[in-house]
Amino acid sequence: MLVDHSQESLNQAVERIKGCVPNAAIAGLVADLSIEGEAERVVERVVREMDSVSVVVNNVAARRYEAIADAPWETWDEIVRVNLLSFVSMTRAALPHLRRCGRGSIINVSSVHAVLGRKGMGAYDATKAGVLALTRTLAYEEAEHNVRANAICPGFTRTPFHARRLGAKGVDDLVPPCLLGRWADPVEVAYPMLWLASDEASYVTGATFMIDGGLSA
Ligand SMILES: NC(=O)c1ccc[n+]([C@@H]2O[C@H](COP(=O)([O-])OP(=O)(O)OC[C@H]3O[C@@H](n4cnc5c(N)ncnc54)[C@H](O)[C@@H]3O)[C@@H](O)[C@H]2O)c1
Numbered sequence: 001m002l003v004d005h006s007q008e009s010l011n012q013a014v015e016r017i018k019g020c021v022p023n024a025a026i027a028g029l030v031a032d033l034s035i036e037g038e039a040e041r042v043v044e045r046v047v048r049e050m051d052s053v054s055v056v057v058n059n060v061a062a063r064r065y066e067a068i069a070d071a072p073w074e075t076w077d078e079i080v081r082v083n084l085l086s087f088v089s090m091t092r093a094a095l096p097h098l099r100r101c102g103r104g105s106i107i108n109v110s111s112v113h114a115v116l117g118r119k120g121m122g123a124y125d126a127t128k129a130g131v132l133a134l135t136r137t138l139a140y141e142e143a144e145h146n147v148r149a150n151a152i153c154p155g156f157t158r159t160p161f162h163a164r165r166l167g168a169k170g171v172d173d174l175v176p177p178c179l180l181g182r183w184a185d186p187v188e189v190a191y192p193m194l195w196l197a198s199d200e201a202s203y204v205t206g207a208t209f210m211i212d213g214g215l216s217a
Pocket of ligand 1: 005033034035058061109110112154159
């Protein structure tokens with residue numbers, strides 16, 4: 001079940017996945033996860049349609065390119081709601097089901113800028129650092145239920161968001177300063193997430209994975 005507040009993004013993602021896996025059992029659900037209570041509705045719907053929940057990938061994010069000196073309260077309110085509180089509400093709503101299934105996996109998408117400093121995105125970076133602490137605490141608290149919690153920190157990843165942004169700025173050929181000297185294709189971030197979701201990662205919890213082409217090495 002894909003969840004997003006944009007119907008258009010959902011349609012595109014569902015179509016792309018069906019193009020690769022024609023028989024995929026996949027659906028999109030529109031929800032604004034910055035609103036408390038939406039997570040309960042999402043999880044109820046997933047359980048109704050798919051019987052159980054064994055994996056949660058918290059991936060939604062909002063960005064504001066503002067220095068801390070300039071960012072108004074509204075920026076912080078929005079970014080904290082979307083990037084951190086939505087992870088909390090989705091996790092809380094799903095936990096009873098993750099515990100019940102006996103092999104739950106939570107994958108929280110943070111950022112390399114949770115651990116590397118820079119200027120201009122203080123609210124975003126603070127929430128991404130918060131995601132790492134949230135993940136570690138979850139790993140401690142849920143281990144007895146065999147629910148694993150891990151975080152991934154992508155670096156420069158050429159998702160549609162960044163492809164649009166680079167194109168608009170006329171810097172489509174920007175080379176990121178990571179060891180591999182190139183942008184990640186989104187699938188190169190998806191594969192580690194797929195592994196963390198699977199039983200092949202059954203001994204992995206509380207970990208932070210840098211998927212950044214060596215940027216933080
Ligand atoms: N692309 C990168 O270079 C990069 C680097 C580091 C971390 N990340 C992280 O990876 C994840 C995916 O990034 P992306 O580049 O695909 O970004 P994106 O903006 O394309 O994807 C985020 C999605 O979240 C959705 N969303 C935003 N607010 C929402 C809300 N209130 N309710 C429901 N959905 C909402 C958006 O509609 C969008 O589809 C994010 O968590 C991002 O912080 C990305």
